[in-house]
Amino acid sequence: MATLFISDLHLDPSRPQITALFENYLASDEVRRADALYILGDLVEAWIGDDDDAELPQRIATATRGVRDADVPVYFMAGNRDFLLGEAFAQRAGMILLDDGVVHDIHGHATLLMHGDMLCTDDVAYQAVRQQVRNPEWQKQILSMPLDARRAFAAKAREDSKAHTCSTMESIMDVNADAVARTMRKAGVTRLIHGHTHRPAQHAFKLDGKPAERIVLGDWYEQGSVLRVDGAGAELRGMAIG
Numbered sequence: 688m689a690t691l692f693i694s695d696l697h698l699d700p701s702r703p704q705i706t707a708l709f710e711n712y713l714a715s716d717e718v719r720r721a722d723a724l725y726i727l728g729d730l731v732e733a734w735i736g737d738d739d740d741a742e743l744p745q746r747i748a749t750a751t752r753g754v755r756d757a758d759v760p761v762y763f764m765a766g767n768r769d770f771l772l773g774e775a776f777a778q779r780a781g782m783i784l785l786d787d788g789v790v791h792d793i794h795g796h797a798t799l800l801m802h803g804d805m806l807c808t809d810d811v812a813y814q815a816v817r818q819q820v821r822n823p824e825w826q827k828q829i830l831s832m833p834l835d836a837r838r839a840f841a842a843k844a845r846e847d848s849k850a851h852t853c854s855t856m857e858s859i860m861d862v863n864a865d866a867v868a869r870t871m872r873k874a875g876v877t878r879l880i881h882g883h884t885h886r887p888a889q890h891a892f893k894l895d896g897k898p899a900e901r902i903v904l905g906d907w908y909e910q911g912s913v914l915r916v917d918g919a920g921a922e923l924r925g926m927a928i929g
Contacts, residue, residue: 690793692716692725692864692914693745694802694882695906697768699732700743708911712926713750717915719757726751726782727882727904728766728802729738733841736830737776748780757782766802766883769900770820771830776926790874794918799876803883803903806870812854861886868894871892880914885914887923 692701698706718724730747751761763782765772781813790799804817819825829837854862861884871879875897887905902921905912911926 688719688722688919689717689915690722690725690728692904692916693907693912694728694766694904695729696745697729697732697907698743700741701851702908705907705911706743706746708827708907708926708928710746710750712788712911713754718754721759723760723762724754725762725764725785725800725880727764727766727800727880728804729882729906730766730772730861731769733845734769734772735834735837735841736771737773737779739834748776752779752781764800764802765907767804767817767820767875770892771826778928788870790876793878793916796878797876799846799874799879800873801836801870801879801881803862806866806881807860807883808866809859809861809862812851812855813860843862860884871899871901878902882906887925889921889923 696705697862698709700706710720711725731743756759761780762783762785763772763777763780764785764787774784776782785800788799788801790797792798800909804813807813829840832840862881867879871877871894877894877897879899879901881901882904884903885906886903886909887901890901890903892901894900900921902914902923904914905923905925910928913924913926914924915924
């Protein structure tokens with residue numbers, strides 16, 4: 688039995704092959720026989736609200752509900768693209784919502800789970816935007832807009848994000864080592880799993896003299912990326928498109 692982790696799928700109608708890969712993976716024996724499936728944010732390219740009547744949210748809900756119906760818990764943590772995903776959709780999709788920065792016991796190892804963007808403290812401009820969009824009043828205002836207006840808003844936000852990425856040094860957009868150490872120390876853990884940076888890797892280091900590990904999940908732009916954790920350890924691997 689293994690626990691599975693994915694993030695940064697950025698599902699979008701413009702990349703139907705990735706949506707199909709997601710659906711096929713969630714229907715696989717590996718997922719249906721897992722201890723649990725964790726989705727650590729950015730499941731979609733943009734989430735405009737639980738009332739979105741487009742096809743993609745319905746397909747996602749069908750896929751995740753199928754996993755839950757197989758008695759495999761599906762945990763979801765919001766990222767910077769799907770922070771508007773709420774309890775209504777979670778119930779429809781059979782998902783359990785998690786707060787960013789929760790600690791779960793993963794095969795006997797206390798593990799800090801994050802989307803990862805909070806650790807990118809060198810990117811001051813991004814952190815300012817993050818603080819705004821996580822404000823409940825701001826979210827309430829956005830969700831009160833008609834669906835078409837929200838779709839236009841989301842498209843503009845994606846363009847702004849691309850412009851910021853192109854104009855910002857990669858090192859600034861990566862996690863800050865001091866922020867990682869401080870956050871893990873506060874949580875009392877020696878293992879951290881996160882996504883967001885699209886830099887899949889397993890980093891071994893020392894935290895206050897003790898062996899520690901930071902595992903970064905990969906994105907799903909060109910292929911799938913899955914972390915499999917069991918009693919023997921952690922395996923990070925990619926999945927080719929069909």
